[in-house]
Amino acid sequence: MNDPLFGIDKLDKDLNGIPEKKIVLFSASPSVGNEVFGYQVIYNNIKAGKKVLLMLNRTSPESYLSEMKDYDFLPQSGLDIIDSYSSITGINSSSGKSVTTIDNPYNKEEVSRKLLAELDKGYDLLVLDSFSLLIDFFDFDYGLSLLSEIKKKQEANGTSSVILFTDWNYEQKDINSLMSAVNSTVEIRGVEKRVIFGQYFAVIKCDWVQNKTFSSVLFKAVKPGGIKIYFPKILVTGPTDAGKSSFIHSASKDAVSVDKLGGTIALDHGNLDFKGYKADLFGTPGQERFDPLLKLLGGEAIGVFLVVDSTKPEQFPRAIEMLRKTEAYGLPIVVIANKADLKGALKLDEIREKLHLDNEIGLVQTFAEDLSKVDPNQPTKLKKEGIDEALSLLFKQLT
Numbered sequence: 001m002n003d004p005l006f007g008i009d010k011l012d013k014d015l016n017g018i019p020e021k022k023i024v025l026f027s028a029s030p031s032v033g034n035e036v037f038g039y040q041v042i043y044n045n046i047k048a049g050k051k052v053l054l055m056l057n058r059t060s061p062e063s064y065l066s067e068m069k070d071y072d073f074l075p076q077s078g079l080d081i082i083d084s085y086s087s088i089t090g091i092n093s094s095s096g097k098s099v100t101t102i103d104n105p106y107n108k109e110e111v112s113r114k115l116l117a118e119l120d121k122g123y124d125l126l127v128l129d130s131f132s133l134l135i136d137f138f139d140f141d142y143g144l145s146l147l148s149e150i151k152k153k154q155e156a157n158g159t160s161s162v163i164l165f166t167d168w169n170y171e172q173k174d175i176n177s178l179m180s181a182v183n184s185t186v187e188i189r190g191v192e193k194r195v196i197f198g199q200y201f202a203v204i205k206c207d208w209v210q211n212k213t214f215s216s217v218l219f220k221a222v223k224p225g226g227i228k229i230y231f232p233k234i235l236v237t238g239p240t241d242a243g244k245s246s247f248i249h250s251a252s253k254d255a256v257s258v259d260k261l262g263g264t265i266a267l268d269h270g271n272l273d274f275k276g277y278k279a280d281l282f283g284t285p286g287q288e289r290f291d292p293l294l295k296l297l298g299g300e301a302i303g304v305f306l307v308v309d310s311t312k313p314e315q316f317p318r319a320i321e322m323l324r325k326t327e328a329y330g331l332p333i334v335v336i337a338n339k340a341d342l343k344g345a346l347k348l349d350e351i352r353e354k355l356h357l358d359n360e361i362g363l364v365q366t367f368a369e370d371l372s373k374v375d376p377n378q379p380t381k382l383k384k385e386g387i388d389e390a391l392s393l394l395f396k397q398l399t
């Protein structure tokens with residue numbers, strides 16, 4: 001059977017799952033949560049047939065399971081919980097999932113003994129939520145010594161562990177010791193400027209993957225659905241009538257356009273959800289009279305779709321000019337050769353040549369799903385295959 005997973009596509013690609021006997025630390029700053037990472041890891045491993053043990057001291061098993069349910073991560077079966085919370089509140093757990101209750105969570109000897117005994121039963125994965133609370137109950141040295149005991153058990157049993165940790169301004173030397181005690185660390189942080197307007201995670205250490213640099217990615221924790229890699233602004237630009245609004249409406253579930261007589265006069269906006277990614281698409285108008293808006297609309301975009309009409313090579317210089325005006329040059333880009341269903345549509349290699357595109361630049365053909373339904377005064381629905389190919393190509397460049 002394969003090793004345990006993260007169940008988070010980006011991490012599984014970066015790190016290839018969690019090999020046995022390894023410890024992964026999810027270290028979050030206090031302003032952002034890490035618990036959803038735990039729900040997602042547990043759910044996906046149980047789904048993959050793994051035996052998972054949860055050591056829980058942050059909340060009751062009931063609330064934990066109900067949070068999992070909100071994210072649609074409630075495991076069907078097989079989650080065993082060591083409950084180190086309920087005894088503090090005096091309310092007995094009724095979740096039916098607990099294998100062990102810690103009678104006195106303030107007694108470190110009991111906590112260690114019960115956890116280590118449970119590990120002997122042969123789990124594939126231990127999830128500990130939360131390590132910071134253990135340290136706060138006792139002290140950092142206790143936390144580190146427990147980790148080294150867990151490591152010994154892992155050596156004997158082949159278990160891997162995921163440790164959830166919130167970095168509440170502990171001393172740097174303690175953090176350093178913790179980092180060297182684990183095999184991999186994923187940092188979860190907020191992008192903060194007075195208010196938090198984004199959250200990101202990044203692998204900052206991993207001892208089983210060599211010669212790879214890891215990028216940080218923005219994410220959103222979505223109910224239901226869990227961790228989604230999030231791109232806050234992707235620009236969609238290109239000449240008049242090329243099909244920008246059609247692309248945005250076809251790619252997103254809830255696009256809105258500010259249009260007049262079928263032409264965009266301010267902008268288009270759409271949210272999309274695609275294979276674990278979330279993105280906000282911003283479309284520009286194509287008509288030259290709106291060019292003063294272009295720079296504003298292009299600001300802070302992190303990637304671009306350039307949409308051209310495959311039958312109108314005379315508009316290609318305009319397409320390139322729009323990249324310049326939106327200041328999108330140099331960003332990851334995918335060019336969409338739309339209206340490939342129309343007579344006179346150029347082939348992809350002709351388009352590549354006429355637009356002076358290097359071979360590495362993604363170029364994707366798109367066309368109307370149903371030619372008979374194309375309305376000259378409305379954006380039209382584009383065929384899904386082309387849309388998906390374009391999204392995959394851009395997201396690959398962005399992660």
Ligand SMILES: Nc1nc2c(ncn2[C@@H]2O[C@H](COP(=O)(O)OP(=O)(O)OP(=O)(O)O)[C@@H](O)[C@H]2O)c(=O)[nH]1
Nearest residue numbers: 241242243244245246263264286339367368376380
């Ligand atoms: N046959 C065909 N028609 C298309 C296709 N894509 C868009 N159209 C039509 O072309 C026209 C322009 O499409 P839009 O998506 O509004 O183009 P736009 O780039 O947003 O236009 P502006 O906002 O005015 O710059 C509409 O009538 C669409 O129905 C396509 O792939 N094939």
Ligand SMILES: [Mg+2]
Nearest residue numbers: 244245263264
């Ligand atoms: Mg438009």
